[in-house]
């Protein structure tokens with residue numbers, strides 16, 4: 620099979636697929652238009668997120684049998700069109716669920732124990748103890764939205780900290796030893812911590828808005844490792860300013876990558892998130908550990924090999 624690799628990944632992908640007699644071409648620089656011009660020559664494409672595989676792209680991919688996304692999120696692919704065209708969709712969320720879950724726990728520990736602020740203060744010669752009194756995870760009710768790979772892995776860790784984990788998911792009957800499925804109303808009413816683990820789709824775009832936060836308790840902690848567009852940034856800022864949210868950990872933002880530098884100076888809401896003491900922000904690295912890089916790659920190879928060798 621002739622396969623095009625559009626993003627840099629762990630080298631084991633190339634090595635193991637060449638060993639299996641796949642014909643590979645790596646192209647990490649061509650533009651969307653340039654890739655569209657040649658995609659008709661390939662039976663497989665391996666991507667992260669550099670090029671959007673939209674309707675127009677997929678209609679030119681006349682010989683494409685599979686799209687392999689090294690990672691979890693598929694929002695960069697027109698999934699409906701791909702399915703209609705009979706293209707097999709493969710991803711590898713099992714490879715970064717542990718890293719996302721650890722990132723969520725890390726963000727909560729940092730926020731709730733004021734580790735980042737207190738450390739900065741001490742380094743500046745400021746010794747404040749009462750103002751930096753921590754808040755324990757033990758006994759907190761954590762509300763997860765989405766209970767797939769990422770949600771379950773997070774529930775497993777947080778239940779180990781003595782949290783009561785509840786979750787809302789559109790699929791029924793998902794309760795297990797780590798988390799209990801509830802209605803979204805119950806989650807909003809009872810959770811002390813809200814963490815998002817849903818995909819970005821037209822239904823989940825801006826799922827979390829002003830009303831969602833208003834329905835929750837005062838002084839919640841909010842973590843987003845899903846996608847920036849799952850949350851209305853403007854409403855998140857309102858909830859932070861009003862004290863509805865006590866602290867937020869954001870691995871994803873509505874504006875990322877190339878747009879980031881310009882937006883930073885222009886967008887007041889983003890400026891607030893980047894300067895507020897109540898917010899910690901990371902550059903979309905929750906699923907991006909040394910170990911996940913290798914696991915994501917190995918899992919994608921194993922799935923391709925299982926289907927086509």
Ligand SMILES: NC(=O)C1=CN([C@@H]2O[C@H](COP(=O)(O)OP(=O)(O)OC[C@H]3O[C@@H](n4cnc5c(N)ncnc54)[C@H](OP(=O)(O)O)[C@@H]3O)[C@@H](O)[C@H]2O)C=CC1
Pocket residue numbers: 690691692693712715719764765766767768769770787788789790816817818819822823826844845846870871903904905906907
């Ligand atoms: N920051 C990072 O580095 C990373 C971020 N992610 C993000 O996490 C997301 C989740 O990944 P993963 O756990 O593997 O996804 P899964 O598909 O395994 O789980 C998501 C769950 O949410 C459900 N769901 C969909 N829409 C809604 C809704 N409106 N309300 C409630 N539940 C809903 C899904 O149901 P159904 O199956 O029916 O759609 C599914 O059960 C990814 O799509 C990606 O955006 C993932 C990895 C790394």
Ligand SMILES: O=C(O)C(=O)CO
Pocket residue numbers: 689690691692693715903906907
């Ligand atoms: O796997 C995903 O969806 C990610 O966001 C990884 O960066």
